[in-house]
Amino acid sequence: MHTTILKGNIIHTPTPSQFVCVKNGYLVAADNEIQGIFETLPEQYQGIPVMDYGDQLIIPGLCDMHLHAPQFVYRGLGLDLQLMDWLDRYAFPTEARFQDLSYAQIYYEAFADALAKNGTTRAVIFGTIHPEATELLMEILEKKRIAAYVGKINMDTLSPDYLCETPEQSLADTEQWILNTKDRFQLVKPAITPRFIPTCSSQLLEGLGKLAQKYDLHIHSHISEDLGEMAIVRQRYPQYDNDGDVYDHFGLLNEKTVMAHYIYPTEHELELTKKRGITIAHCPQSNGNVSAGIPPIRRMLELGIQVGLGSDIAGGYSVCIFRAMAEAVYLSKLKWLVSGKQEDFLSIPEAFYLGTKGGGQFFGKVGSFEKGYELDALVINDQSLGTPADHLTLEERLERVIHLADDRNITARYTAGELA
Amino acid sequence: MTNYILKGNILYTETKEELTTVSGGYVVCQDGYCQGAFQKLPEAFQNYELLDYGDCLIIPGMTDLHVHAPQYTVCGYAMDLELMDWLNAYIFPEEAHYADFAYAKSSYSVFVNDLLHSPTSRLCAFGTLHSEGTLELMRQLEAAGFAGYVGKVSMDRNAPDTLRETHPVEALKDWLEQCRFPHIKPILTPRFIPACTDELMSALGKLQEQTHLPLQSHLSESPAEIAFVQELCPKSDFYGDAYDQFRTFGTGGKTIMAHCVHSGDEEIALMKERQVYMAHCAESNFNLSSGIAPARRFLNVGVPMGLGTDIGAGTSVSMFRSIKEAIIASKMYWRLIDPHMDPLQFSEAFYLATKGGGSFFGNIGSFEKGYEFDAVVIDDRKIRQPLPDKLENRLERVIYADDCHTVIHKFICGKKVL
Numbered sequence: 128m129h130t131t132i133l134k135g136n137i138i139h140t141p142t143p144s145q146f147v148c149v150k151n152g153y154l155v156a157a158d159n160e161i162q163g164i165f166e167t168l169p170e171q172y173q174g175i176p177v178m179d180y181g182d183q184l185i186i187p188g189l190c191d192m193h194l195h196a197p198q199f200v201y202r203g204l205g206l207d208l209q210l211m212d213w214l215d216r217y218a219f220p221t222e223a224r225f226q227d228l229s230y231a232q233i234y235y236e237a238f239a240d241a242l243a244k245n246g247t248t249r250a251v252i253f254g255t256i257h258p259e260a261t262e263l264l265m266e267i268l269e270k271k272r273i274a275a276y277v278g279k280i281n282m283d284t285l286s287p288d289y290l291c292e293t294p295e296q297s298l299a300d301t302e303q304w305i306l307n308t309k310d311r312f313q314l315v316k317p318a319i320t321p322r323f324i325p326t327c328s329s330q331l332l333e334g335l336g337k338l339a340q341k342y343d344l345h346i347h348s349h350i351s352e353d354l355g356e357m358a359i360v361r362q363r364y365p366q367y368d369n370d371g372d373v374y375d376h377f378g379l380l381n382e383k384t385v386m387a388h389y390i391y392p393t394e395h396e397l398e399l400t401k402k403r404g405i406t407i408a409h410c411p412q413s414n415g416n417v418s419a420g421i422p423p424i425r426r427m428l429e430l431g432i433q434v435g436l437g438s439d440i441a442g443g444y445s446v447c448i449f450r451a452m453a454e455a456v457y458l459s460k461l462k463w464l465v466s467g468k469q470e471d472f473l474s475i476p477e478a479f480y481l482g483t484k485g486g487g488q489f490f491g492k493v494g495s496f497e498k499g500y501e502l503d504a505l506v507i508n509d510q511s512l513g514t515p516a517d518h519l520t521l522e523e524r525l526e527r528v529i530h531l532a533d534d535r536n537i538t539a540r541y542t543a544g545e546l547a
Numbered sequence: 548m549t550n551y552i553l554k555g556n557i558l559y560t561e562t563k564e565e566l567t568t569v570s571g572g573y574v575v576c577q578d579g580y581c582q583g584a585f586q587k588l589p590e591a592f593q594n595y596e597l598l599d600y601g602d603c604l605i606i607p608g609m610t611d612l613h614v615h616a617p618q619y620t621v622c623g624y625a626m627d628l629e630l631m632d633w634l635n636a637y638i639f640p641e642e643a644h645y646a647d648f649a650y651a652k653s654s655y656s657v658f659v660n661d662l663l664h665s666p667t668s669r670l671c672a673f674g675t676l677h678s679e680g681t682l683e684l685m686r687q688l689e690a691a692g693f694a695g696y697v698g699k700v701s702m703d704r705n706a707p708d709t710l711r712e713t714h715p716v717e718a719l720k721d722w723l724e725q726c727r728f729p730h731i732k733p734i735l736t737p738r739f740i741p742a743c744t745d746e747l748m749s750a751l752g753k754l755q756e757q758t759h760l761p762l763q764s765h766l767s768e769s770p771a772e773i774a775f776v777q778e779l780c781p782k783s784d785f786y787g788d789a790y791d792q793f794r795t796f797g798t799g800g801k802t803i804m805a806h807c808v809h810s811g812d813e814e815i816a817l818m819k820e821r822q823v824y825m826a827h828c829a830e831s832n833f834n835l836s837s838g839i840a841p842a843r844r845f846l847n848v849g850v851p852m853g854l855g856t857d858i859g860a861g862t863s864v865s866m867f868r869s870i871k872e873a874i875i876a877s878k879m880y881w882r883l884i885d886p887h888m889d890p891l892q893f894s895e896a897f898y899l900a901t902k903g904g905g906s907f908f909g910n911i912g913s914f915e916k917g918y919e920f921d922a923v924v925i926d927d928r929k930i931r932q933p934l935p936d937k938l939e940n941r942l943e944r945v946i947y948a949d950d951c952h953t954v955i956h957k958f959i960c961g962k963k964v965l
Contacts, residue, residue, distance in 0.1 A: 457833035
């Protein structure tokens, strides 16, 4: 057994209501299992080397619950377009290029480097329809120690010819890809990933539900993001008045499911979400960029729905989950205002919780430093952030990191017990 | 180096509707003024020194039309309150520290250094009410090569004792006499009506009419603030009218009002009539739950307008960030508040950050002939994504991917500062 001891200013959110801070404390893990946080090092650990990070902050690793790896290629482009135009002009033509493995190699490397540098230790990721390129993405993530659920996308209708599968081929390719990858990696696993309801026939969705069950896999898709998208779903499934029931009909909603966006959930859908135990990936930057709207996050939290944060590259342009935390807060303030101050906006500890433990629970015991949790941790040097930190509390220093820090402030990253 | 040429991919906005691009082109600086952007170098400039920036992008310097330099020290935390409570809880106590000259000097050096690596070339900044500290800010900005206006803040009520002047007009005049910097000029800076007595406001109005100094302040930012102004100035029809009754709303000289989130039709019409600048600070308006300023309405009416970072309610000194936030805010306004107000196009937001705000200083923020020469050189090879074909797309990507630290050189008033 290997014991890891990190020393520094330790901050985490076991609950969303407040930061728990230990100044100059010790975080101890045995292999990948956290033993606790201590103000003085217990007798039994004396003599074990300590990684002393001095006055730096030590926080749980960041969890990005929704992003598209191939779209990293064109992040920051076309953001004055509406969703459907943007897909046609940028998303689909770019994704098609990932059939070429040498192209995929270059840009999936760049993508994974950006996640690593920005402190993302866990992620739930869309690839493309191409099984080989998606397997390559998984290899690269594993090599860089980013723990992830990765999806080969499925799409067989309402898609451009060059990205349109037949349902039979899509299901056969997916099953073969699952067999190739499900036991191949330590940190990276396949997830069933229908693009979204409009681009998947009912035959395909039904088959994917069965594959998810057969191999006991995680599931990742989009839900209720855009009024245009929702109108297509209503027309195709007139018996349902929401996206959730459609996914549920095909067996795609359970505690292993993460769904992105959820801007317009119905009351019934929220109850279903709670009942099935699915996780919602809130992607504030993307919701702003594509003019989608603001999801009722406060309401979901009150109902006890699991919520994490997503960068949604390239609907979002920044892979940094600190940025997602800041934007989740400010969009919630806007929602608070336009709703006549009915629903309280998110506090900073709540936003931090969403970006760590809120998403982390999807991976098991991840995103907190409580006993028994996995050791995902970031070490943050905030010396460069303006004023000297000596007159700030640890809570204020972390809040400032959330708003101002970038990759240059992250000095070390541990994923699943190991320094990356 | 008074006459020289920059070579690279040139982008600027003559009008807000479109970006002008010159691939592999030349911009010429002669005695601090731009002679134009050219695809082929005119004969007349053949023997000027050539600075070849290869495949880099070259854009005009940007103008930050509203920024509080002393608040850089509290940037990035304590934003859980709305404006009035936020000022009392966090901002006033921090600004009081600037009575200590050593604190002011070291804090301002952090701000100026970060600003140097940003795309900003011009700014309209608030200092604090402290004359010495504010002069130090001006000295540092001048030394770093910036141009713009800095204001010693005037305030004499509704603030803690340490931030309430007893002889505000004398203090202001005393400070004005010490402002002797070639590029960093003084600007009258009443904090806002809640913090300035009627006597002070009237004196500032009179002073502006005598001196024609420019003036900057805040307007219609937050509902509680607006209600308070109505209480303090019961004879005013609206917040802007209160400024107008003190003759500080564009009658005596150039004027900037920051925020204007809740401005009504009358206020907007008066701003247009007086050519009062609207400084749009979208990120700040999000962070303090102020709301969304209707940028499209101001553009439609023809109010002059630029963008501000509003440090410290905004969190980034980078105008790239201000551009993005203005676009996102306009999308949210369109989606949540008024579907008739189209979101800002990329070129429009870029224009506001360059020529729109720059026009407050004169001919600034473009590469047209006769403009003062402010330029920023950007190396986008640091972004590990394939290069888009079009220059417009490369610029858009640089502005969104602001985590890539792409600004490598900067010229202000014809002088290389970075």
